[in-house]
Amino acid sequence: MPSIEVDGKNFDVDEEGYLQDWQEWNEGVAKKMALDDGLDLSDSHWEVIRFLRDYFEKYQIAPMIKILTKEIGKTMGPEKGNTKYLYELYPAGPAKQACRYAGLPKPTGCV
């Protein structure tokens, strides 16, 4: 099984680089994944990651994009409550990139 190493500890990931067990996650994992993509995580990035983690704990799935944009808009200001802002932060897409950094599995099915 592929894995990534953070501070001397190995974390199992799947073939697309998503963490196998979301509960194993720590901030170092997100930092390492971002670093591998050449990205330095700012406070704005962390706001999204923290929201995703909190949401997942309650709902056991990543939020749909409508919820993500609305909630980010509520906490960070209406000018940030849109997909454009999220794509500026996470160019590969909030679902693919931000969820991966946050340690969440990828949603499956007719999506």
Add this chain to the structure above:
Amino acid sequence: MAKTPKPDELSKIDYTPPQTAWTETPTVYKEGVWCFGAKPKNLETLHFPNPREWRVVDEDWKLPENWQEIVLNGMKERLDKYRSFRVFMDSCVRCGACADKCHFFIGSGDPKNMPVLRAELLRSVYRGNFTLAGKILGKINGARPLTLEVLKEWWYYFFQCTECRRCSVFCPYGIDTAEITMMGRELLNLLGLNIDWIAGPAANCYMKGNHLGLEPHTIVGNLEYMLDDIETVTGIKITPSFNRKGAEILFVTPSGDLFADPGTYTCMGYLMLLHELGLDYTWSTYASEGGNFGFFTSNELAKRLNSKIYAEAKRLGVKWILGGECGHMWRVLNQYMDTWNGPADFLEVPKSPITGTVFENAKSTKMVHIAEFTADLIKHGKLKLDKKRNDNLKVTFHDSCNTSRGMGLFEEPRYIIDNVCNNFYEMDELTTREKTFCCGSGSGLNAGENMELRMRGGLPRANAVKDVAEKYGVNMLANVCAIDRAVLTASMDYWVPSVKVTGVHELVANALIMKGEKERTTNLRGEPLPGMEGQE
């Protein structure tokens, strides 16, 4: 992950067949074409054999030692059980009528994607092991022994068929290639050889009732966000019910509609229409999936996942079931559900409480497609519609493989679109109705890692869209399927970026004049309505 080639590169397709005979031409396993193997936890959840970590690129697929015996026994069992399987193994005359009808062959030029040859991968093993001529004559009779190479080739190509059944329309013998692929996949599943994009949703559905794994409170939460948006657009507050006993109608739709854009707009369409009618209906957080990824795995699993719909209808005591816009859901409902989990004698023959129409076609299954239901409402003048609200759209309609070839639903969606849009244009008739081209990613092949395959398979459909985009300025591709809504979006972005994707009931809801609504300035996507630019 493989980088998908650009459209101009991908559209250079080489149709020259290899110089060697097909049995002598080794299969090249191309990244971007295959999907990741099923994860052990998903197979365990489904109680499927041989759960283990394995990777397609590894030499060793970690099969049980007696894998040949397992496959051949499985084949024998299915040949005895399904007469169709034996008939389809025996009756092909290799006329080649199907060869150029497959979207994967058209998009890839790979001869093993000709339906006749894809089936021959299985047929050759059938001949060698189950026919006298094949056993005696061997290779001369087109027989092959079941080697590891053959098995891997099966895996590669049976997950390059979307079970769309377009080839079957042109086959003079009526051979149903989807059924051959289904048998091929069943045999592979005996060894734990599924893809994870199918095994994952199926496991979710088995445990939580839907492919996405939406918990009951997540379903309610997602719908509440949609209801907020509806209120913003229309000023109307809608409060649907969940798991309500004694409701007249149970509503079941694919879970993609509850999660992914643009399916969420279709879902808002259902909510608005059903509210406007004052329909006595309920959502279920248990039977919360119309689709059935089990169907892409084995008949046994499909039956298991399907059973919850009737079970929930019985528990809630509804009279009949209304189903949302989905593709393969309707093939299962229309052709299998009744004998798998029926007869649903505890339900009544569906009758529209608004028009009094009795849906005789659903007499046995007790399930009505929402396109049939809405077309009937329009026919009886029960909806107030303002077509002009869709005047910014030039719409074409993509027939989903399963609703068209699996249940003959041709006219209803067209009738609806015609009544809610002023600009509706048909694509070339060789690509619509029963001859429709697959979206390119059906039957569980809508993963991310096989994007090259998906774009190749999506090319014929995209070509026909491009044609009407150039001729008439079409900018919206309507459909009645959740997989379509997800995957045609990707395919249009790639091949015809000027065209967006919508479900039919999004168009309905935009045109629907609701009692007590405020003056609408935007559509459901929050974009200004025609003539309302700058006022939203």
